[in-house]
Amino acid sequence: MTVAANTIAEDDAIRSTRFRKEREDGWKRLDTLVTTAEKRGVQGMSYEDTLALASLYRQAMNSLSVARAISMDRALLRYLEALCARAYLVVYAPQESVTGVLGRLFTHGIPQAARRSGTALFIGFLAMMLGAFTGYMLYLQDPAWFFTFVPGGLADGRTPSASTEYLRRTLFDTSTRSSEALGLFASYLFSHNTQVAILTFALGIFVTLPSFILTYYNGLILGAFFAMFAQAGLGYELLGWLSIHGVTELSAICVACAGGAQMGLAVLLPGNRTRRAALRDRGRDAVKLMILAGLMLIVAAFVEGFLRQLVQSTELRLVIGWGLGLMWLAWLLLSGRDGPRS
């Protein structure tokens, strides 16, 4: 720009043209850098290029601000706006590493979210317990209710008319103990249960009610099952059979429901904020609860798929199941008390 031949021509050019000429090379450089970053990500760029990207981005922002004040060239303004927007998206890309995000989530994010979500968790567990209670009482009144609540596929022959011997066999089944089949069972359980949990969670946005109903329905099945086995004199054994994975699995469904309830409450009772703002705010905890539920379901599926078939003693089943439950509780209550709110 300081070449003598150029200066004469530049003096004749109008102000906004001179402005453009002085900065154009920087914009073009930024354009190529942004294009590379869009294709390969900032990680693939050299140190110098990354530095240049950041400073050229700020210069371009500055140019845009000045150009808006002095230039009436609409094409130039549009170009700078688009260039700045593209560069902005590259410069302000998410920068957390996946491991860093996960680490923070487990040590602080999830436990803190769970401790903040008392009301929602109460709603979740309440739905399940109310359901179980209703299911139990209705079954005692009339066993025919069982067929109303429990879908045929889930019952699998375990109906009120089944013999005590058959019911006992379903609790202590040893025929399918090959490890291959167990792995398949575990993966199926995980996939199925997680989808139920995600649905329970996501439906919560419709003012909590669908989440509540789904969880309540899960409770109904549970209650009816329990009543059936209790009448056959197998209540204690069923408790062991259910506990080993159920403490974790059913809690996970309740937690997912709590996540849904968080969002539903935001829509229903936004307080002093707009519904949208409340949703955004509460959504943070809700999503963390959902991740927690997913995690619990992975563990539950593993336990249900492998351990339940391998461990046949009711006492041991109770110990493992409730021990796991205590571990979840300890993690959620004690972890992340030190760090900043995240």
Add this chain to the structure above:
Amino acid sequence: MTTTTVTKRHGLRRLENYLPPEGVPIAFDIAGLGARFGAQFLDILITFGSVLALVWFLAWLDLLGWSAFVTLFVLLIFFVRIPYYVLAELVWNGRTLGKRMVRIRVISADGTRLTPYQVTARNLMKEVEVFTPITLLFGAANFQWPVTIAIFIWTFGTLFVPLFNKRRQRLGDMVAGTLVVDQPKAVLMPDLTEAATGTAKSARFDFDPSHLGIYGRYELQVLEQILREPPKTPEARTRITEVVKTILAKIDYPEHVAHAEEWDFLLEFYRQQREYLESRHLFGDSRENKFHSRGPGDGGTKNPGGQTPRT
């Protein structure tokens, strides 16, 4: 909380006053619903297509046992529902493969960077908005009619949510505080004042303030648009002649402009008009359009470029 505004022009919604940390507002085009639908469709096609292809390939190789095979299939199907979208949008900064193809992307609505939380939240809601309704629709024939109707209401209800808000957010976007916008395209056009043949001293046409004081910014930018597309057909050339005639009459320019000189005349007029308007603007005399001389409170403010005055 957010300062953004949405303006609608020619059916395109533009998100304005989007404020990055640098404090200079920028603008984005909000992605059309067609593009978003297309991206979702492509994503489903790609993910489920590749799972099926992989499964066929493995079945053809016949290395895995039956149960390991089904285990893999179940886990893959699970993966391509929610986790794929979360991971893709995290790694590619708000773009899944489908979004990359139709050139749209997710941004945070408040000008900060997109956080992992936002990406997770908006995609978890996809289960309610996309996958469950689709699954149910496939099975709709098996249900009784009230259930079928409920499913249809649900499906179309969530489908229409983006239609009823200015920023075209679906439920997941509202929860997460995100927006879907078009990938900005930046094309640097040449500066038209450079194309004008003459310099100030040797200009063939010379305009004095009485000629340049007529038009405002709006007319200048309309002229810029005309000049960016040199005429190729005879009709376009007659249109240029008309434009020149209108300008000559309007500014009361004394000289005659020959047919061959028309393009140069327009370029030169553009250059001098822009220089004049820009310097007036710097002195605090902004002229939005040709009604500027009527003064504020009169026609000048009533027609802020919205009306289409003839050049």
